Amino acid sequence: MNCPDFERLIALDVEGDLPEPQGRAVAEHLRACPSCRQFSESLKISQALLKELGEEPVDEPMVQEVRRRVRNGLASATPRQVFPVWRLAWGAGLIAALVLAVLILRHHSREEATQEVAEKSAPASAPLHSAASKIENGDSRIGARSAKSVPAARHSSINPPGGMRATSILPAPSVAGRLKSPHAGPPDEFSSGSLRASADAQHLQPLTVKLITDNPNVVIYWLVD
Amino acid sequence: MYGRKMESQELALTMTGPAPEREDSRAESAQALERAMAGDRAAFDELLRSYERRVLMTAWRLLGSKEDAQDAAQEVFLRLYRHLHRVDPQRPLLPWLYRMTVNACHDLHRKRRREAAIPVEEVDPASMTADPAGEIARAEQKRMVAAALQTLTEKERAAVVLRDIQGLATSEVAGILGSSETTVRSQICAARVKIKKFVERMERRRP
Numbered sequence: 001m002n003c004p005d006f007e008r009l010i011a012l013d014v015e016g017d018l019p020e021p022q023g024r025a026v027a028e029h030l031r032a033c034p035s036c037r038q039f040s041e042s043l044k045i046s047q048a049l050l051k052e053l054g055e056e057p058v059d060e061p062m063v064q065e066v067r068r069r070v071r072n073g074l075a076s077a078t079p080r081q082v083f084p085v086w087r088l089a090w091g092a093g094l095i096a097a098l099v100l101a102v103l104i105l106r107h108h109s110r111e112e113a114t115q116e117v118a119e120k121s122a123p124a125s126a127p128l129h130s131a132a133s134k135i136e137n138g139d140s141r142i143g144a145r146s147a148k149s150v151p152a153a154r155h156s157s158i159n160p161p162g163g164m165r166a167t168s169i170l171p172a173p174s175v176a177g178r179l180k181s182p183h184a185g186p187p188d189e190f191s192s193g194s195l196r197a198s199a200d201a202q203h204l205q206p207l208t209v210k211l212i213t214d215n216p217n218v219v220i221y222w223l224v225d
Numbered sequence: 226m227y228g229r230k231m232e233s234q235e236l237a238l239t240m241t242g243p244a245p246e247r248e249d250s251r252a253e254s255a256q257a258l259e260r261a262m263a264g265d266r267a268a269f270d271e272l273l274r275s276y277e278r279r280v281l282m283t284a285w286r287l288l289g290s291k292e293d294a295q296d297a298a299q300e301v302f303l304r305l306y307r308h309l310h311r312v313d314p315q316r317p318l319l320p321w322l323y324r325m326t327v328n329a330c331h332d333l334h335r336k337r338r339r340e341a342a343i344p345v346e347e348v349d350p351a352s353m354t355a356d357p358a359g360e361i362a363r364a365e366q367k368r369m370v371a372a373a374l375q376t377l378t379e380k381e382r383a384a385v386v387l388r389d390i391q392g393l394a395t396s397e398v399a400g401i402l403g404s405s406e407t408t409v410r411s412q413i414c415a416a417r418v419k420i421k422k423f424v425e426r427m428e429r430r431r432p
Contacts, residue, residue: 007418008414011413011415011418015388017395017410043417043421045424046420046421049369053371062295063277066281067277069299070273077306
């Protein structure tokens with residue numbers, strides 16, 4: 001290692017920035033090299049001056065001026081707020097839930113309104129009559145008594161292909177009951193003559209579509225939730 | 226030097242190691258910082274008073290001008306106020322402030338370089354008392370060292386100001402500047418040699 005290489009090490013050694021082995025090597029070199037020793041001495045002087053710069057007091061008026069400016073600046077500056085991501089996620093979820101709830105309620109109320117309008121516009125005997133007339137050609141055991149229980153809004157006319165014919169749409173339980181005991185009388189709620197009450201009661205029941213084929217021995221029931 | 230990368234890093238304080246603060250004063254600062262974060266203006270004022278001199282001194286030595294140092298210090302404390310929510314009260318505030326100071330000085334230096342050369346301040350004779358001849362000579366030497374600082378590159382100047390004038394450890398300087406210790410050591414070494422040579426040159430020119 002020559003002297004220029006040592007100069008760099010000496011520049012670190014004057015402030016104790018060298019690890020022990022290198023520091024010892026520098027000390028040994030300084031003992032043997034007068035020019036590097038001189039370099040080290042003048043470096044110590046400039047370092048002492050440099051450190052004195054840090055010891056100079058900062059003028060009080062200078063400090064006061066900064067303080068005044070910062071205080072004035074605070075009036076217009078506002079601390080920035082960070083909105084945590086988890087709060088955003090919660091907010092978005094809440095809004096989505098509210099929107100969903102509103103949509104469900106609107107859909108539900110519209111369905112009820114449609115049902116009420118259909119009940120009011122169709123006379124109580126009409127569905128009975130139409131259903132009964134359709135069933136004339138079908139299974140007479142199920143017949144008109146089954147049609148009595150069908151609310152007006154839930155009637156529909158289906159024309160399936162292949163010679164099949166939809167003859168009635170009936171609530172499943174009542175149909176099932178009649179299939180098991182065809183001669184049994186209608187349930188109390190049907191015999192009361194209150195269509196409105198029966199419609200309410202059947203609102204949540206599944207529907208049954210009866211399909212009559214050309215073969216009188218084949219009858220297809222389609223259960224609809 | 227402390228361009229976009231440093232700008233993005235400056236707010237995410239990742240300082241490790243102790244700052245040259247006493248434990249009790251650091252605890253007080255942490256409390257004041259927490260209160261300031263909660264919106265207490267008096268607590269922020271307390272922080273301002275605690276650190277304004279150190280920030281001013283660092284900015285002064287980095288920029289070589291008192292007026293510019295005032296601008297930089299003002300910017301540092303306003304940045305602190307604006308970004309209070311990003312400061313971790315569990316960590317020492319001083320390294321964060323040093324980093325802010327270096328960045329603010331870098332921005333200001335770049336701006337000033339476009340405008341005009343940075344003036345090197347004259348020695349104020351009114352500040353000298355006993356032994357006027359000796360003091361004048363000493364003040365003149367310090368002025369030369371201050372001028373020498375302005376001949377360094379920005380990186381060298383920041384490293385040597387933090388290490389030799391502010392007395393931070395090399396590891397702390399590396400943390401503040403976002404460099405490795407080896408790089409900082411190299412910058413410090415080069416800076417010291419340059420300052421020494423500058424002072425010697427100026428001494429030789431004196432009548």
